[in-house]
Amino acid sequence: MLHRIKSRATKFAPVTISAIFGIHTHEAIIRDLAYWLYRQLQEAYEYETSDAVVDEAIGVS
DSSP states (O other): OHHHHHHHHTTSOOOOHHHHHOOOOHHHHHHHHHHHHHHHHHHHHHHHTSHHHHHHHHHHO
16 A cells, blocks of 8 residues: 555655755754655555545445
């Protein structure tokens, strides 16, 4: 299931502060990582709680 989320999530690169200003400090890198992780979790949650996935899970059991 995660491969679907990953392929959908990688279509667009997130615009981050370090990408805009060319900042490559440890803090900016960690902030960008935290943002990316948050987005991955958010997209996984949205997928797992979508109507289609819930209906499929109900139908299987």
